[in-house]
Amino acid sequence: MNKDNKENNLYRVAILGSGPAGFFAADHLFKNNELNIEIDMYDKLPTPFGLVRSGVAPDHQKIKTVTKVYDKIAANPKFKFFGLIEYGHHITLEDLKHHYHQVLFATGAQTDRRMNIPGEDLNRSHTATEFVAWYNGHPDFADLEFDLSGEKIAIIGMGNVAVDVARILCRSEEELSKTDIAGYAFEKLVNSNVKEVFMIGRRGPAQAAFTNPELKELGNLDIADCLILKEESQLDDLTTQYLSDNPERSIERKLEMISEYSNHTKTKEKSLTIRFLLSPTEIIPDEDGNVKAIKLVKNALSKSDDGSLRPKATEENEILEVDMVFRSIGYRGIPLPEVPFKESWGIIPNIRGRVADEEENNTLTGLYVTGWIKRGPTGVIGTNKRDSGETVALMIEDIKNNNTFRPENPTSDKIETLIKERNPEYINYEDWLKIDSEEIARGEKVGRPRVKFTKIDDIKKHLKK
Numbered sequence: 001m002n003k004d005n006k007e008n009n010l011y012r013v014a015i016l017g018s019g020p021a022g023f024f025a026a027d028h029l030f031k032n033n034e035l036n037i038e039i040d041m042y043d044k045l046p047t048p049f050g051l052v053r054s055g056v057a058p059d060h061q062k063i064k065t066v067t068k069v070y071d072k073i074a075a076n077p078k079f080k081f082f083g084l085i086e087y088g089h090h091i092t093l094e095d096l097k098h099h100y101h102q103v104l105f106a107t108g109a110q111t112d113r114r115m116n117i118p119g120e121d122l123n124r125s126h127t128a129t130e131f132v133a134w135y136n137g138h139p140d141f142a143d144l145e146f147d148l149s150g151e152k153i154a155i156i157g158m159g160n161v162a163v164d165v166a167r168i169l170c171r172s173e174e175e176l177s178k179t180d181i182a183g184y185a186f187e188k189l190v191n192s193n194v195k196e197v198f199m200i201g202r203r204g205p206a207q208a209a210f211t212n213p214e215l216k217e218l219g220n221l222d223i224a225d226c227l228i229l230k231e232e233s234q235l236d237d238l239t240t241q242y243l244s245d246n247p248e249r250s251i252e253r254k255l256e257m258i259s260e261y262s263n264h265t266k267t268k269e270k271s272l273t274i275r276f277l278l279s280p281t282e283i284i285p286d287e288d289g290n291v292k293a294i295k296l297v298k299n300a301l302s303k304s305d306d307g308s309l310r311p312k313a314t315e316e317n318e319i320l321e322v323d324m325v326f327r328s329i330g331y332r333g334i335p336l337p338e339v340p341f342k343e344s345w346g347i348i349p350n351i352r353g354r355v356a357d358e359e360e361n362n363t364l365t366g367l368y369v370t371g372w373i374k375r376g377p378t379g380v381i382g383t384n385k386r387d388s389g390e391t392v393a394l395m396i397e398d399i400k401n402n403n404t405f406r407p408e409n410p411t412s413d414k415i416e417t418l419i420k421e422r423n424p425e426y427i428n429y430e431d432w433l434k435i436d437s438e439e440i441a442r443g444e445k446v447g448r449p450r451v452k453f454t455k456i457d458d459i460k461k462h463l464k465k
């Protein structure tokens, strides 16, 4: 350990990103009793909580109560929050090395994966990433326009994000009015002409990525029926064999629900049809360059080298006429300045959470990673707790082995002076709590959980009052 640290045993850690991974890491660090650790958490947004605020569906309020746990972590006197401070813009790696012993990247997966098919960028072809951020009031996406005047929408992909998007498109005015969906999105959705939504998966019912509670919810929508074609609900021989060799209760339950939905008929105002074993090969434009239809190829499953069942295109095609397409085939991390990036996975290369060089041979002193930017865009909120635990164990081991940066100015005051120079309007946790109270108070007036600020300027104005 260097001289300063020996004297006061104080270690300063910077966490970039205030989503679940960042907060769970802070919690693990504070729970270590042997070391005296101070944490500064940065976020480019004025508000904390990452995808819990801007991803988790507005009609899933219960899951958002995890933020109460994060509030407790933030109440630790050794914790500071710097909102509106973007790594790579307001603050650099060089700055952080001068002020912290360790730097932890928890910046999540900020963009989407591409399908690489013709027509992907037509008008009215959007990513779920954008749509989700828009309806959740993320300030960077609040000004986007979604033309919901058409009746038919296709969603490509069959994960829980696709399910969220489908559900939000199919909810009634009454259902949406109880959520914290952004005001502009509420107006647009309740006045939309959407009647038929198709969720399209490239594999079969047994391989669908959505989870059972999410599928169950689709069967209980007020104004939309969840439909499945009888012939597409049947299992192919390879899947039947696979399931008999690898029985799994949750898949059995999923198949029971799918079979039940395949008996549904349309009785309500809207329908959500789940389609299996189809891959988009082209999005077809009308004469004005808007989405007119989607060309799909029928797939059959085949066994891959690792034993999993993968989709293989057949000769059979289908044209599905739709007015809009949402691509929901997964999120993707973006590179950060001065940090290695593994392009093929869209993550920061790492060995169990220690940042590695691009060849993944050596780890880099002082740099760590957790959450979606560490392992890729999969897993629920709780998955990040375990993941952060793995990284933090290594951070603590490295501190004990005196393998950290040697910061020249490891004091709270010094970094705060620098932050004020870089962005005098940065947001601290007290500011956030004021924003939070105001949003909740506005919500109470109209019977909603909260009414979000969706513009950074409005937040700044409110804080100046």
Ligand SMILES: Cc1cc2nc3c(=O)[nH]c(=O)nc-3n(C[C@H](O)[C@H](O)[C@H](O)COP(=O)(O)OP(=O)(O)OC[C@H]3O[C@@H](n4cnc5c(N)ncnc54)[C@H](O)[C@@H]3O)c2cc1C
Pocket (backbone or CB within 6 Å): 016, 017, 018, 019, 020, 021, 022, 042, 043, 044, 045, 048, 049, 050, 051, 052, 055, 056, 057, 060, 063, 085, 086, 087, 088, 106, 107, 108, 109, 110, 132, 161, 164, 331, 336, 370, 371, 372, 373, 378, 379, 380, 381, 382, 383, 384
């Ligand atoms: C649409 C959607 C719905 C979901 N719904 C659920 C659900 O209902 N239940 C559930 O358990 N899980 C859900 N998940 C999964 C869950 O949200 C993720 O597991 C989790 O948010 C990942 O945490 P993270 O901290 O790695 O990333 P994020 O939550 O994305 O947090 C990253 C943070 O880093 C910040 N950041 C990025 N770049 C910078 C930078 N350069 N400088 C400073 N800050 C930066 C971002 O602003 C953000 O606040 C959902 C995911 C999505 C996409």
Ligand SMILES: NC(=O)c1ccc[n+]([C@@H]2O[C@H](COP(=O)([O-])OP(=O)(O)OC[C@H]3O[C@@H](n4cnc5c(N)ncnc54)[C@H](OP(=O)(O)O)[C@@H]3O)[C@@H](O)[C@H]2O)c1
Pocket (backbone or CB within 6 Å): 114, 115, 156, 157, 158, 159, 160, 161, 162, 164, 201, 202, 203, 207, 208, 209, 210, 214, 279, 280, 328, 329, 330, 331, 377, 378, 379, 380
């Ligand atoms: N309520 C919740 O708990 C909740 C809500 C939202 C998100 N989440 C979690 O957040 C994580 C991310 O969710 P996600 O939905 O973005 O990802 P996901 O679960 O990985 O699903 C991605 C979907 O896209 C499909 N896909 C990928 N590439 C494709 C291509 N080229 N063409 C066609 N389809 C393609 C996948 O099919 P294959 O399976 O064939 O690859 C899969 O159906 C997941 O872990 C999810 O559980 C949880």
